[in-house]
Amino acid sequence: MVTSSTALFLLYYTFSALHSTSSTDTITHSNSLRDGDTIVSNGGTFALGFFSPPNSQHRYIGIWYNKIPIQTVVWVANRNNPINTSSPLLKIDDRSNLAIFNGNQTTPVWSTNLSLPITQKTSSSSLFYKLLDSGNLVLYDQNRGENRGASPVFLWQSFDDPTDTFLAGMKLGLNLTSGAKWSLTSPNGEFLFELKRTGSPEFYLKKGSNLIWRSGTWNGRSWSGVPEMTRGFIFNYSFVDGPDEIYITYSVYNKSILSRFVLDDLGAVHRWTWVEGSHRWTSFWSAPRDACDEYGQCGRFGMCNSSNNNGLICSCLPGFAPKSPRDWYLRDGSQGCVRKREVLCGEGGEGEGFLKLEKVKIPDGANARVDMSLGIKDCEVECRNNCSCTGYAAADVTGEGSGCITWFGDLIDIREYTDGGQDLFLRVDAIELENSMRTSKSSFLTKKKLLLLVVLLVVGILILMSVMYYLFKRTKRRGLARRERVQMQLLSLSNSDSYKGSSPCPKEYEEANANFELPFFDLDDVMVATENFSSNNKLGSGGFGSVYKGRLSDGREIAVKRLSRSSGQGTNEFKNEVVLIARLQHRNLVQILGCCVEKEEKMLVYEYMPNKSLDFFLFDPTKSTLLDWPRRYEIILGIARGVLYLHQDSRLRIIHRDLKASNILLDAEMNPKISDFGMARIFESKQTQANTNRVVGTYGYMAPEYAMDGQFSIKSDVFSFGVLLLEIISGKKNNGYYREDPLMNMIKHAWELWKDGRPLELVDPSLGNSYPEQDVLKCIKVGILCVQENAKDRPTMSSVIVMLGNEATIPPVLKQPAFVLTTNPKYSDSSTSGTGSRSINEMSTTIVEGR
Template identity: 35%
Template structure:
């Protein structure tokens, strides 16, 4: 247009020139005529409509609305002019990079470089690779029809007969953006992009939801609510949308009286005509965007990089982020984000009361800066005490809140009492816009003893931890309760004060939030420990959580900076006292202790319980003096036993050898049940043999089985009872008298590696108890025979199902998903929740057994390694594991850590989803591993193509995609990029968490393979496809 006006001005100037030749005038006139004739073809950017014959190409011309507010044309999501992925869309004119507000046929494959957009026979069409793709399908054919881009951002198809009637409009087919002039109705949805550079439909949808007479809005994550407006009712107003947004969604037809009361400014606006060529001066460049990460965002201007309003703003503002009676703190890491309120126990997915309410001893938790789901009642009272009494008088009252009512009788300072009769949900703590909340609990559920310090907000402070002089043990002081926020802090020697994020009384541990990731380094942990070591009561356990492992990168709801260190407190002594009156529990007397202090010592016949803070029946501890006697006896007694064994050992051995055969037969006949020997006696004889090192001299917590009984139960290890074999040796089914079935794993004679595995496993697994770990029933050692006895798994191993085309259909998707969750929970127990911190090092589908209910049981701990509290990784010169499941840093460099197990877990998940082995994988396009194949499908937005075809009738789309996403995160090449098992469990179990985008996985590397060593006890024939690798270094 500017060029055209300049030409007009030039023509006028020429006509006023007195000296001009006729030839020059004629030439200029011809030039002007030709310019006008070819103007539509030379400068398509100056037009706002498409007619028959107009063609738009990728990287070429565009349409611009008359007021130069919006632009239509081809765009590439990554902004490259050489891209092969093009879409037709509308964006704000002049925005760089383009702010896309609408995309045509977003779920179709992208347009190639030779594609086009045109009007053919009265309908808009996209062309790709010479094939037409209709955008509109309006009946009839007319060469006079045209499409026009309006200044509202609306693309309309109109009749060209003078009536200009609207046949189709883009406003009726929105994508992820709501513009002024649109109208939010019950069937009008905004659906997010799949990712930042993929316009396809994503996981999140914004829509209107009618609840009675009230109009609400919600974000859905597939079919589950992800965020809702008005969740907190009148108790908390901060989640309400600005009034201007409600006006926008109603196309400015709502009146002030019909608006929900909110916190935003009020506007008096007029309805916008979506077909108008003029812009409502109030609309500006406002827009509402359903972002790909799950946030609904409101922008006021084109140049604004941040929205002026968005929800959800944190992990805790996600709808039902935690279960009922669970408090959510988005400043904590994923591990401690959701916690049961004091007086409640976790019964997934919610927390339940320890005791029923409505007793005379009921009290209230004092919680400040809190949010909670919408209240059930609002009562007019004169004081907070009246509000409290009203709740106590109602047995259904679960909680109350007293506040100044700012929304009824404005300016009169009315008070309001809110009460909750249903179970509390959507609880948030440490919320800047929160209020005071009082949750009803029996006093006995939060004060087990007068010595404990009670509660501080959502933390129950157990004995001996002390927040003040009048409670706890002075040796365990340093805790401070901020009464303004009801948050608990821990102050170390030297002045460092840290917020306490969780307390576990049973494990005698608590976690503190540190400022930066440097505290999680070895030197950082040492520094914290040095501050703690000034008191003998506390020590760093050596576990850090949060930081990068919380996957906050790219996730606006991530817990950035939430890094936590776990601290352990020592077992406390009896409480100090001045007189027996201070010993306010039975069977305790104030006496002088051996350490010179005066303490509440338990009477004879009773022992001190530090957890219950009482004296319980039993002479286990009795008193400090009693324990010193016990220590003396414990030193003298073993010495006597040792002398006895040395004197009579030779005689016993000769008698044993002479009568072993006859005794075994007689024992079998006299006692039809298998014989269990005392573990300590057996392990002593075993460890004294020359076959075991000094490091092996540890206690075994499972019974010993006599070889003759095992021979009888397995019919002398007959082939009929053989279940299979692995690198360790064959596995047999044993049936004992009474019908008990047990699996016997028999060490191959002369296998040096098997011997090490045997010692490792029998000592290690006996100390582990979890429903997703196989249970060790017992062991047997006699001469060269060494055997482990496990609970029998009738369904054998997982790989016998998923890789068998005849049996894979027996595992529905629900069963596979539960198996994945079970494996994840079992690995989390090994890494974090067990008494020991264990790396499995050989997790694979053949080492996952299935019981009669298809519950997964992780087995084969022959290669497992125990990590000390502060240890995070180790290396070995002897790399042993299974090709296809080993992480690259372990297979190539011998380094292993908890993240090595995470890698193996990712491979197992991909195999469960696909029903395909990672090892031996090949595709015609040259793909050499399942990981590569999964990564390619993920990048091509065809992840569901990875799923086992037998699952098409049972699968859950969201769960399948989530499992693939988590698996790809687990197999990333850099161990620091992989999640911890706790994060993997959280991501798999959460319905609302937004998962990060995985990086390129570590593809399989071909290296030398030996089939001579394996820890596999897979009860079926071994295969070259699951070769166990041993590489000396």
């Protein structure tokens, strides 16, 4: 019923929870466990019950993690005696043993097999089995246990009978009094992980009688063959070597972390940690991991290094040579190494000495002796005075090192580490010792030269940094001076006669000007980026000047708006864009990267829009086919969000005053970005309307009250948005030429079609029939609402966005819109400005191609 599949396990677990004793963590004489029932530890970490391994029909009693979706079993009671019946039972038998019965059979398949005398203090009714939050199943005596306020007394625990998993709080090792072993066995029974006490205690991984891997000896903080243990930021290991017991145990600093040490069927040990975010077990550490982890890889007196670049991982210890070179270079280390020369071990140990090998896994301790009463210096004397001693090391490397391990006979299974391990002192002859000292001296001189070179290099770097710092400070001072000059120039623009008095709220405008932060580009950098304003890089032009494509030294593509020296209008536009758009941040507004004011040049640097402007696609019969209805609808929504940001959500309340298709740029994903803030105006937060004696904008997009009387407000932008919306639907310009009526504009045409009940005839023919009629009708209604003659009848942009999302919010009856500024089609995309509120005597053209 339970499989490795997460979904099946969850179904199984849910079913079990409904038909189980999961409300308790104990098994007593009065309650037993049937298939489908579970008990859960008090903290909910572990559960006990019947389960089946993946791809098996056999039933077992096991303990698994209760709170994770992947069933992970940590202990199995009857691993060698599976149950094949459909009605197994777990209960306490008459001898107070926990036993598993197969169906109605009277002989248990498995039991704790205890011999418990029934006394006055211990009776069958006072015993109970409890599942702890550590994953340990414990037999308690209630009369002598925790219920009487004394320390818990247990008579049996599952931790004393481990299977393949080592949990926090368990012991792995030996009970020297009873002879019991705490070891791990792989699920298939082929591999064993156990403590070997002969010589220096250490753990061995074995397959039958063959050694596969060993942990190395305990050095006071870790096993010498497990250098990762020195990074104990999660686990706290303890090694106990006492007269009655010798074992290792561990705890987890953070109790919320689930971690287990497992011996698998492939003969590897793993430290697994549960990662909640990814819902899986992650291997924190494993062994064996490489060829050097294999026991005795390089034979007797050989040393293994898996990081050697020449591919030969084996080498002989100093003073030793390969016994069989041919086999050695075949990387068969079974032959190992022999001494080059005999050590002249005489009285006092003359003619020989010890070499220190750093960061190694010290040799197999099977033929070693341990004496914790000796220090490292006494250890050397002890080894020197015994000619059979081949090497020594500290038994405890914490502090200055204490305890003594001495080896007699062959040294086997040594490996080098780049990080970790400990020092091993190897007995060598006098010649080898002298060669080593000569090499050390040469190395010392080399290091001395290197140190001198490093000192000179550091001094040189400091001098270079000082020079660079001086140049940086000088450049910064120049840059600040230039920035001040630029700001003064910008301030002078606002005080010029052509600009003075045109701002409806000079206080907010000058405050924005005084506090703006915008990167300044050097003229040389801009010229390099645009290839000296090459005609090949020219994107378009207007009354203000030209726009060029460029590429900065860091690879970014840019658009450079270069004001023409002869442009009277461009100076004010420049001032507006520097102060306004630099402070605006929205996904549907074009981003300004900086400006350049140097000599007579005034330039703005924008992000580059690879798909040019909306009119480039919209009014071209061929390119308009690239704008299907979903794309047009997203463009409409994007423009609406951008205008709403200007009117309501930005720090400065801004009226754009020149919304049109050529000022809507498209990025690589065809997302719309509003551009050209040269004619924009700042409003006070409570201001609703303003007047101007200089009408600027574009024929066909200007609201009636603005074009005729010079009055503008946020509703002026709403009118322009409505015109733009109808243009996006129809694919035609508002002031385009209509053959049946040369004075007809888009607004009038849309209204006539709406009155006649033929509004869908407005739709761009390039869309064919591939558009949702309801969405298009909704957009036409919103467009007509936005171009109402009376500004009060037009919705705000926040209402526009609501109506685009919910047709039910649109008024059911539409009024006739405004039919204003019908003019000669040849001026259909011209920006205007005037000195009077009604007369238009100045004209310039804005950008006609995307940036």
